[in-house]
Amino acid sequence: MAKSGVASxxxxxxxxxxxxxxxxxxxxxxxxxSEGFAGTSARAIATRAGCNQALVFYHFGSVVDLLLAALDQxxxxxxxxxxxxxxxxxxxxxxxxxxxxxxxxDMDTGDVAVxxxxxxxxxxxxxxxxxxxxxIAPWREFAQSALEAGLSGSPLGSVLPLGEFSxxxxxxxxxxxxxxxxxGDRSRATALFDRALQVASLLDAFTTSPxxxxxxxxx
Amino acid sequence: MAKSGVASxxxxxxxxxxxxxxxxxxxxxxxxxSEGFAGTSARAIATRAGCNQALVFYHFGSVVDLLLAALDQxxxxxxxxxxxxxxxxxxxxxxxxxxxxxxxxDMDTGDVAVxxxxxxxxxxxxxxxxxxxxxIAPWREFAQSALEAGLSGSPLGSVLPLGEFSxxxxxxxxxxxxxxxxxGDRSRATALFDRALQVASLLDAFTTSPxxxxxxxxx
DNA sequence: GTCTATACTTGGATAGAC
DNA sequence: GTCTATCCAAGTATAGAC
Numbered sequence: 009m010a011k012s013g014v015a016s017x018x019x020x021x022x023x024x025x026x027x028x029x030x031x032x033x034x035x036x037x038x039x040x041x042s043e044g045f046a047g048t049s050a051r052a053i054a055t056r057a058g059c060n061q062a063l064v065f066y067h068f069g070s071v072v073d074l075l076l077a078a079l080d081q082x083x084x085x086x087x088x089x090x091x092x093x094x095x096x097x098x099x100x101x102x103x104x105x106x107x108x109x110x111x112x113x114d115m116d117t118g119d120v121a122v123x124x125x126x127x128x129x130x131x132x133x134x135x136x137x138x139x140x141x142x143x144i145a146p147w148r149e150f151a152q153s154a155l156e157a158g159l160s161g162s163p164l165g166s167v168l169p170l171g172e173f174s175x176x177x178x179x180x181x182x183x184x185x186x187x188x189x190x191x192g193d194r195s196r197a198t199a200l201f202d203r204a205l206q207v208a209s210l211l212d213a214f215t216t217s218p219x220x221x222x223x224x225x226x227x
Numbered sequence: 228m229a230k231s232g233v234a235s236x237x238x239x240x241x242x243x244x245x246x247x248x249x250x251x252x253x254x255x256x257x258x259x260x261s262e263g264f265a266g267t268s269a270r271a272i273a274t275r276a277g278c279n280q281a282l283v284f285y286h287f288g289s290v291v292d293l294l295l296a297a298l299d300q301x302x303x304x305x306x307x308x309x310x311x312x313x314x315x316x317x318x319x320x321x322x323x324x325x326x327x328x329x330x331x332x333d334m335d336t337g338d339v340a341v342x343x344x345x346x347x348x349x350x351x352x353x354x355x356x357x358x359x360x361x362x363i364a365p366w367r368e369f370a371q372s373a374l375e376a377g378l379s380g381s382p383l384g385s386v387l388p389l390g391e392f393s394x395x396x397x398x399x400x401x402x403x404x405x406x407x408x409x410x411g412d413r414s415r416a417t418a419l420f421d422r423a424l425q426v427a428s429l430l431d432a433f434t435t436s437p438x439x440x441x442x443x444x445x446x
Numbered sequence: 447g448t449c450t451a452t453a454c455t456t457g458g459a460t461a462g463a464c
Numbered sequence: 465g466t467c468t469a470t471c472c473a474a475g476t477a478t479a480g481a482c
Contacts, residue, residue: 190363247448
């Protein structure tokens with residue numbers, strides 16, 4: 009009911025405040041990445057957003073609610089990107105290649121660190137755990153559909169227990185991010201994805217891939 | 228220097244203070260498990276230990292130093308237990324059975340949650356990351372020797388890149404704990420270990436190996 | 447060694463001026 | 465919508481009595 013239409017805002021004013029709202033979300037994300045859950049206070053966020061601490065409570069009511077909004081943002085952002093990257097993946101090697109790519113990006117952006125910090129931080133705030141869990145669930149579903157897509161051509165697809173594998177995939181992803189972030193060394197994780205690509209390519213070779221209309225990739 | 232010998236303590240006195248020191252470490256562990264890194268303050272720990280908040284600083288100098296002592300304690304404790312459980316494992320199925328057992332225990336005790344909280348909490352305190360990383364390293368080494376032991380009889384042992392796999396194993400372990408702890412649902416993780424046991428048993432069957440003593444217990 | 451008391455800092459949250 | 469000012473709770477850490 010508030011937040012209503014058209015917003016006849018005065019000349020030159022800094023928009024409707026939606027801009028600062030967005031700035032706060034973005035600042036919350038960055039603060040979670042670099043300072044962790046324990047270091048992400050209303051003051052720290054506001055400073056990074058270049059605005060006043062009180063605005064956190066005006067726009068979001070509380071710090072944790074802002075943090076959840078940040079988690080939502082990073083979630084939908086990454087999910088869109090993952091879906092696009094998954095694109096026309098139909099083979100194990102294709103899946104592995106995309107996974108390696110995407111993981112490398114996630115190391116660079118640090119987006120997954122936001123997830124990790126929110127999960128670990130959940131223990132300290134009553135009720136937060138359930139909220140975070142609800143926002144993690146889609147990732148498991150996505151992982152499963154990715155596995156299905158990548159193994160659709162392979163006999164493995166109908167044999168492997170994809171429900172359990174998808175859970176493992178999410179867990180592994182989070183664990184790798186956590187360890188890489190800890191010592192700042194992503195080489196171990198990338199080496200692992202390289203290896204996965206090798207194995208997947210081997211799988212491809214064993215699978216008679218009949219149609220596969222020579223992809224529409226462009227160089 | 229300090230902490231010197233023999234401590235001719237008065238009759239009936241509560242030992243030399245080593246007892247409260249230990250109580251503080253134990254309380255720190257429990258607080259990390261239930262309140263998370265962000266919720267683990269000197270006051271919270273002292274309350275749980277049944278002593279005064281000032282003793283944290285008397286015995287450990289700072290909260291983070293106590294937390295690191297707690298991490299050490301949980302680390303050596305679990306490492307001892309893991310080594311014992313690994314015992315005479317020489318086959319994939321044996322390894323999988325032990326791993327499932329041990330993970331189930333870790334879910335119950337929550338010891339791995341301490342690791343996870345410390346890793347995630349590292350971001351918020353300068354210098355803590357390196358300390359924690361140093362204490363994680365032994366786990367990767369242990370995982371590797373466990374894999375070597377479990378695959379010693381199998382041709383897989385000489386083919387698989389154990390260095391990379393051990394890193395993945397640690398990451399997976401941490402990730403599974405994190406997710407299980409989040410929604411309080413350990414069924415997904417245990418289902419996964421059950422599945423691993425099936426696969427490992429299959430591997431055993433393909434490997435002509437001498438009579439092997441069966442796993443110690445089964446449901 | 448352990449406690450009480452206290453100094454100082456930071457954080458969450460609200461009221462009110464602009 | 466945004467800022468200043470402020471209240472209050474909680475945290476780290478130290479000093480000093482017992």
